Amino acid sequence: MKLYDARTAPNPRRVRIFLAEKGIEVPTEQVDIVSAQNRSLEFRTKNPMGTLPVLELDDGTTIAESVAICRYFEETHPDPPLMGTDAKDRAVVEMWQRRIELEVFVPVAQAFRNVHAFFKGRIPQVAEYGEVCRTHAQQRFAWLDEVLADRPFVAGERYTIADITALCGIDFGRVSDIRILPEQVNLARWHAAVSARPSAKA
Amino acid sequence: MKLYDARTAPNPRRVRIFLAEKGIEVPTEQVDIVSAQNRSLEFRTKNPMGTLPVLELDDGTTIAESVAICRYFEETHPDPPLMGTDAKDRAVVEMWQRRIELEVFVPVAQAFRNVHAFFKGRIPQVAEYGEVCRTHAQQRFAWLDEVLADRPFVAGERYTIADITALCGIDFGRVSDIRILPEQVNLARWHAAVSARPSAKA
Numbered sequence: 001m002k003l004y005d006a007r008t009a010p011n012p013r014r015v016r017i018f019l020a021e022k023g024i025e026v027p028t029e030q031v032d033i034v035s036a037q038n039r040s041l042e043f044r045t046k047n048p049m050g051t052l053p054v055l056e057l058d059d060g061t062t063i064a065e066s067v068a069i070c071r072y073f074e075e076t077h078p079d080p081p082l083m084g085t086d087a088k089d090r091a092v093v094e095m096w097q098r099r100i101e102l103e104v105f106v107p108v109a110q111a112f113r114n115v116h117a118f119f120k121g122r123i124p125q126v127a128e129y130g131e132v133c134r135t136h137a138q139q140r141f142a143w144l145d146e147v148l149a150d151r152p153f154v155a156g157e158r159y160t161i162a163d164i165t166a167l168c169g170i171d172f173g174r175v176s177d178i179r180i181l182p183e184q185v186n187l188a189r190w191h192a193a194v195s196a197r198p199s200a201k202a
Numbered sequence: 203m204k205l206y207d208a209r210t211a212p213n214p215r216r217v218r219i220f221l222a223e224k225g226i227e228v229p230t231e232q233v234d235i236v237s238a239q240n241r242s243l244e245f246r247t248k249n250p251m252g253t254l255p256v257l258e259l260d261d262g263t264t265i266a267e268s269v270a271i272c273r274y275f276e277e278t279h280p281d282p283p284l285m286g287t288d289a290k291d292r293a294v295v296e297m298w299q300r301r302i303e304l305e306v307f308v309p310v311a312q313a314f315r316n317v318h319a320f321f322k323g324r325i326p327q328v329a330e331y332g333e334v335c336r337t338h339a340q341q342r343f344a345w346l347d348e349v350l351a352d353r354p355f356v357a358g359e360r361y362t363i364a365d366i367t368a369l370c371g372i373d374f375g376r377v378s379d380i381r382i383l384p385e386q387v388n389l390a391r392w393h394a395a396v397s398a399r400p401s402a403k404a
C-alpha cells in the first residue's frame with residue numbers, strides 16, 4: 001500500500017490528519033505539484049484527474065479523492081469512528097462533511113485557484129469569480145462561528161471528518177487572506193482545539 | 203419521515219432515483235424554489251443552507267445534502283447496494299461519485315447558475331466563469347465517454363450512485379446547451395441504458 005502525497009496541498013492534508021487520528025501509518029511518496037509531476041502521463045495512469053492524494057492498494061487498485069480514501073480506512077480501521085457511529089449519525093456526519101466542503105473548503109480553494117499566480121497558465125482563471133468565492137467563504141466562516149456556539153465540534157459532540165475538512169479549508173484560506181475574524185470567538189476556540197491535536201501536524 | 207423535494211431541481215432528483223432503485227417510498231412535500239420558499243426563515247430552520255432536498259426523520263432530525271440522504275437509506279436498506287459492497291468497493295464507488303459530482307455535476311450546475319436568468323439577483327453571477335464551467339463540463343463528457351468504453355456503468359460492472367449523479371448532471375446540462383455529442387457513442391449508450399430504468403422517471 002502506498003499514499004501519493006503532496007506536503008503543501010490542502011487535500012492530501014485531509015488524509016494525513018485522518019490517518020493520524022486513526023493511528024495508521026502508510027508508506028507515502030511525495031509528488032511534486034510545482035513541477036506538475038501530478039499532471040504527467042505516468043501519474044495520470046494512477047489518477048486521470050491528476051489530483052492528489054491517491055492511495056494505491058497492494059492489488060494495484062488506485063483510489064483517488066480524499067474522502068474516498070478516508071472511507072476506505074474508516075471501513076478497515078473503524079476505531080475511532082470519524083465518519084459516524086450508526087445510520088443516522090453517519091448521515092449527519094456526511095451532511096456536515098459536505099456542507100463544510102462545498103461551503104467552506106471549495107470556495108477557499110477557488111479563491112486561490114482563480115487569483116493566485118501559481119495557477120496562472122495551469123487553469124483558466126476568472127479573478128472576479130475568485131472574489132465572489134472569497135466573500136462567500138468569509139460569510140461561511142461567520143455561519144460556522146454560529147454553528148459552533150453550542151457544540152464542541154462541527155458535527156456535534158464528537159471530532160469527525162467534518163472537523164478535518166474545516167481545519168484544512170480554513171488554514172488554506174490564509175494564502176488568500178481569508179481569516180477567522182476577532183469577533184468569531186466560537187470558531188477561534190474550535191480552531192485552537194483542533195489545531196492542538198497531534199494530528200494537525202501530520 | 204418526510205422528504206422535502208423540488209420536482210424541477212437536479213439534486214432532489216438524485217435522491218428520488220436512489221429511492222426508486224431501492225424500492226423505498228417516502229412521503230414528500232414540494233418546496234417551491236421559484237418563489238424562493240426554500241430561502242424562507244421557516245424552511246431554513248430545517249436547513250440553514252436553504253438547499254433541497256432535506257429528509258426529516260421521525261425524531262425531528264433533519265438531514266440535508268443529497269448524498270447524505272442516500273447514505274442514510276443505504277445504511278437502513280442495504281439491498282440493492284448502490285454505494286459499494288465491501289471496503290474497497292465502497293471507496294471506489296465514493297471516488298467515482300465524487301469525480302462525477304466535482305467534474306460533471308458541479309460544472310454543469312455552475313454553468314447554469316452563473317449565466318441563467320433564474321439566478322439573476324439570487325446569487326452574484328459571473329458569466330465568464332459560467333463559460334469556463336461549460337467548457338469544463340464538455341471536456342468531462344468526452345472523458346466520461348472514454349471511461350465508459352470498457353464498462354457498462356460509471357464505477358464498473360454495477361449500477362451505483364455514481365450513475366445517478368452522472369445522469370442528473372448530464373440531463374441538467376440541456377438547459378445550458380451542454381449535450382452528449384454524436385461521436386460520444388459510449389456515453390450515449392450508457393445514457394440510454396440508465397434512462398430506460400424505471401427509476402429515471404422518479
